[in-house]
Amino acid sequence: MQERLKKAIDNLIKSNAFYAYILMGSQFIEGNVKNISISITKNGDVLFVYNPVSVATKSDIMVEGLILHELMHIINRHYLIHPKDKRDKAVWDIAKDAAINQFIPQLDAFSIPLNVLIEEGHGTDNDLIFVGPPIDMLNKTAEEYHDYIVDQFLKRGRYDIETIAERLPDSHKMESDLPVEMLLEVTEQKIGKAFNLFGGELPSGVRQNIELHLKKPVINWETAIRKFVGLSQRGEKYSTPLRPNRRYDDQPGWRYTYLPRICVIIDTSGSIIEEEMNQFVSEIDAIARQEVPLKLIQIDKSVTFIGDYKPGGWKSFEVYGGGETDLQPAVDIAETRFRSEGIIIFTDGYVDLPKVSRRVLFVLSKKHNSEFYIDARKIYGNVYVLE
Template sequence: MSDIEKKLDNVLANLIKINSFYAYILMGSKFKEANVKNIKLTITRNGDFLFLYNPVSVKIKSEIFFEGLILHELMHFINRHYLIKPKDKRDKAIWNLAQDAAINQFIPQLDALSVPLNVLIEEGHGADNDVIFVGPPANMLNRTAEEYHDYIIEEFLKKGNYDIEAIAEKLPQNHEIESDIPTDMIVELVQQKVGKAFNLFGKELPSGLRQDIEIFISKPVINWEVAIRRFAGLSQKGDKYSTPLRPNRRYDDQPGWRYIYDPKLTVIIDTSGSIIEEELNAFMSEIESLARLGVELNVIQVDKSVTFVGKYKRGEWKNFEVYGGGETDLQPAVDIAQKDFRSEGIIIFTDGYVDLPKVDRRVLFVLSKKHNPEFYIDTKKIYGNVYVLS
């Protein structure tokens, strides 16, 4: 065994000693020499992690450095950062910073060396060393990569002279995934591995990291648009009427019967002030898609009380007005859907900064990007069907 292989084995052994959660996830992991910057994580078809490493970098850098990088790579996978699709090269650089800020705060080896985002932006350039570890601003701990992405853009607008691409080049890793298996298979394999580890040893993790992983393992593999269409596809048989155009299976000289299938779906829209227009438009676009398929929908808008009750049919998005904008109480809207409309299924769009309603019918929750993580966890435990706009 070479000195480099011994060094990597020591790194893996030290990580396994940190806690049983990491030991379970890293079980079966292997290392392979490759043309990468430092170390890069991929996954094999049997669900084991494979770490690609640069031998020169391993030789000259400390074991504790690589311990941090392995945890760094694991956290990118756990947070599904490889699913983020940047708009262009500059946006990719912003996402790289945002993703690192989201995870380095949970890795002691890197957190101690990190430069907060606000300091990088204030200086307008990177540090003089060859590698930059990025951390969150002191007043923005335990946020998502999406929130840090928005923060960076907002600061750009204020400052206007920040060389983002030069900074991103100094990050210890790039975040593009390299694997010969489909992305959806990677999502499923990682979710299974992390889920089992969390169920067994999740209590040993720090609270912030524990909440992060709990949200990950409860996230569905399919996206919210597919979930809405599947949910709406389960129709309820309604009234029947006789028709001579349909043969009677029992009596040849009698007309047959035709059933009316009525989905009886109600869409409840949280119109509180924290729901942004872009997300509401994305949700309404999917509702329009259902209407084009012939699904008739009841619509209820609600903030502190119910502000609108009506029907939604194809093309009505053009004249659809949003009422409200204050605090939110979903229960009155749920009561109307269940008692007045007798809906077979209920779709609720909200940011989750509200008490969880009691729903007795089939229900699907669609949450905005900046949703309340506690609402997500509680809803998943009770109702199961929760999806997030992406």
């Protein structure tokens, strides 16, 4: 059986130099998995765990597809997604597969579009279900497909999603002895080298995803946000057996998540160069991935855009502006209309320092105005101005 798996790896190595670089040194072990699962060793090598009985029933080209399927989950950082509960995990598992199967020809050929799967409320009679994106929603992220699924099922009032998820090709459990931080470091290092050497050979959609991921956020937003704002906005309601139900003794109780009210202001004036704007968007996406709902305001001399930002929004992100800069109108909207607890302002500092009565965090580009930096630290404090 391992010979078949090695042959599949060899075929992938010959077909694409990018995947070849990542797959060099791959190992295989038998395990209690559906088909094939993936792990990462301490030295950054890929370890595939396989079910010999299940793999024996698959064609060679399907085995190649399943290996690439697992690898694409790693490349897309899907192991960083943390579902809220069992049902949410089912939604995420389907969304992750829709995001990657469209780039794997042998799986895409057998995929059921998400809209068809939702309309029917169940899958085919096959042992496995391969999920693809709706025909009018190609090349999106797992986050976008997750929102699509939730929206569609809420409209239809049906939630047979867990039964469908059980028939996906893997369980989407990332097993590794490495802490998440170290896992991210070793995988990004290998993927980054492979991309620098052979990224030009990848499909455009895959290439765009990797480009974003490799632009690592400079700031640890998980820590920054925790220190920056309090959690006071009531969010979603969820059931929990850890809390007794006041009305029914045999039923779980309810809790609410509490979310920070954060508004991000991005300076889109003409002094912001493309490199700085790309870094700003990368950082904003990193904030959104902390499961924090964000209001986003773009501004040059006046407000040019107001809306929500969700993870993966960089793909459809458009910059409005390009003139002079005045940050104050955006700050006023954040404080009065959104009543934001915290305001994060991305700017190069070539602008007058705004007056902010709420908590504010200034994130300055590398080529920022040093006078703005000094003034902001003097007025708002050193910890609220980041370079």
